Amino acid sequence: MVDVTFQPNSVPGTRSARKPSSLRKALKRKSSAAFLMTLPLILLIAIMVVYPAFYSLHLATLNKSMQRFIGFGNFEFLFKRETFWLVVKQSCIFAITAVVFKALIGFIVAHFVHNIPAKGQRKWRGMLLVPWVIPPAMSTLAWLWLFDPSYSAFNYTLSFFGIGPIAWTGEANWARFTVILVNVWFGAPFFMIMYLASLKSVPEQLYEAAAIDGANWWQRIWYVTLPMMRNIIAITTLFSLIVTFANFDIVRILTAGGPLDHTHIFATWAFRVGIEGGDIPLGASVSLFMFPILAIAAVFILRDINKRGNEA
Secondary structure, three states: OOOOOOOOOHHHHHHHHHHHHHHHHHHHHHHHHHHHHHHHHHHHHHHHHHHHHHHHHHHOOEOOOOOOEOOOHHHHHHHOOHHHHHHHHHHHHHHHHHHHHHHHHHHHHHHHHHOOOHHHHHHHHHHHOHHHHOOHHHHHHHHHHHOOOOOOHHHHHHHOOOOOOOOOOOOHHHHHHHHHHHHHHHHHHHHHHHHHHHHHOOOHHHHHHHHHOOOOHHHHHHHHHHHHHHHHHHHHHHHHHHHHHOOOHHHHHHOOOOOOOOOOOHHHHHHHHHHHOOOHHHHHHHHHOHHHHHHHHHHHHHHHHHHHHHHO
16 A cells, blocks of 8 residues: 655645744844934934934023023023014014915916926926025025115116115015015925925826816816825925024025014024024024924824824
8 A cells, every 4th residue: 555645734834824924024124124224314313403402402401601500591581582572473474474475386386387288397397496406595695686775676676667765674574575585485496396296196087077077277276186285285384384484594694683683583583692692502592492383383284184194
């Protein structure tokens, strides 16, 4: 008789059990490799961002000579100063107004470029990105010449219509207008390119279905485009809000916070108090006050994004 050797029933199970374990090991190796590859960037962020942030917290608890711990003394001093609350008000007006106009202009221009034939889109995208590509300090110097009280190109143009001259940087309201205008000019292309990328990801079938249902142009934007772009709009707005609150060069070059501190924002006033005024702990306290404002905005925006993601 021929002996027949039967394979144990446990062998297939063992093989199937080995596959997940080997796959798990492979995933672990990939994650370890990914972590090691990103470790230099993580260390760079820790050195350039995390350490200065904690050092600023430490500085904010010291006195002017940085030799004695005073706790929240710098913040108590700031809360009693009218200039500080003026800076808070101006920073909020500057950031919110600029972000709203950047988002609105970026949305309109993105639709304009999106509807251009594919051959001409590269040319328009390149030209419209120029303000965002130029270094802000360099472009702001050009704007400073345009707003110059003696040689203003804007005042020269307005003189043909019997208007002016306007003290663009010498009167409080006009000075606020100029810094917001330059910030919008610089930041709107970023919104445009982000919204344009989002528009290209919206399926054309949705617009066709809306047209069949009788939706007009505005209804297609309101019920199709905006819901599909809400996440990218929220993330772009949050990023721009953080960058705009921390803006320094535009206000510093155009008005230096004047006239009479009426255009100071957190970054420029922190520089005035901390570097020019020689009170570095107080300047650190001013800059740290941005954190709770931005944290509140980030919580609401990110919570809304997370809520929509769970609903989807």
